[in-house]
Amino acid sequence: MRPSAVAIRCAGLRKVYPGRPPVEAVRGLDLEVREGECFGLLGPNGAGKTTTVEILEGLLEATSGDVEILGMRWAQSGRAIREQIGISLQETKFSDKLTVRETLTLFRSFYRTGLRPEEAMARVSLEDKADTWVKNLSGGQKQRLAVAVAMIGDPALLFLDEPTTGLDPHSRRQLAEIIRECRQHGRTTLLTTHYMEEAERLCDRVAIVDHGQVIALGTPRELIARLGGEHVVEFSVESADVMREIAETGQRLPSVTGCRVEDGLIHLSVIEPHVVLPALLDWFRQRQWRLASLVTRHASLDDVFVKLTGRPMGTNP
Secondary structure, three states, X not given: OOOOOEEEEEEEEEEEEOOOOOEEEEXXXXXXXXXXOEEEEEOOOOOOHHHHHHHHOOOOOOOEEEEEEOOEOHHHHHHHHXXXXXXXXXXXOOOOOOEHHHHHHHHHOOOOOOOOHHHHHHHOOOHHHOOOEHHHXXXXXXXXXXXXXXXXXXXXXXXXXXXXXXXXXXXXXXXXXXXXXXXXXXXXXXXXXXXXXXXXXXXXXXXXXXXXXXXXXXXXXXXHHOOOOOEEEXXXXXXHHHHHHHHHHHHHOOOEEEEEEEOOEEEEEEOOHHHHHHHHHHHHHHHOOOEEEEEEEEOOHHHHHHHHHOOOOOOOO
């Protein structure tokens, strides 16, 4: 793999859906994904990430902008691109009365080279379901079959659109190992997920998309560092009036770089917990306020997401 090789490049990407008024889903988005990395594309509902991914996959045509996949363009090299990519969609419908083996054999026939169906089944732990009809699979098993289908052509670039939705913890760990294995062999993975801890653990870099544009890009560690604090102090109080006052003035506490309220909890981004905790407790004693709960933890990609978008993952704009 060349150090400067790029698997995905898009510049000035726009997608406008006709209507009254027209809906601009993607607004001049720029993005580069390097060969061999696991890249996370994150965003709240309606942010434009699904539209972006479907354009990259060749399922949608952009209104304007430039897209290159593995150094090729869809208009000139569509068949060559399809030979080298694998796609697992958010929802995939297979024929109910084909078995797992038959489904994989069918999709394997679309590629000149690739994995044997048995090998694809083994990678997602579906060997014991080889002769089971698709309609008799559980939701999680169908999701694993979708990932196996995406991998059957042994692609250089793998698109995984929320692949762990509906999977049990063991299956999620298995999929994580598949992604790590792809990276070890120089393969590229573009991952969308609603699980922030999953993106933080698996992705070399992530882009956060909101209102059709990339609003943050970097490694998970870099994005967390931009919060201004590596730790979070979360607490709740028994009075709504007290919570409002703390939300307005909490950032004045020593070592605090940010303060927000979410789900009835006050979240302080802090540099040194051992400095802010005594000051916080003294503040409460002086004002005769009562804490209902108090937790300290490391800052996460979820904290970055909420700070940048103003809402948790999975909510609408």
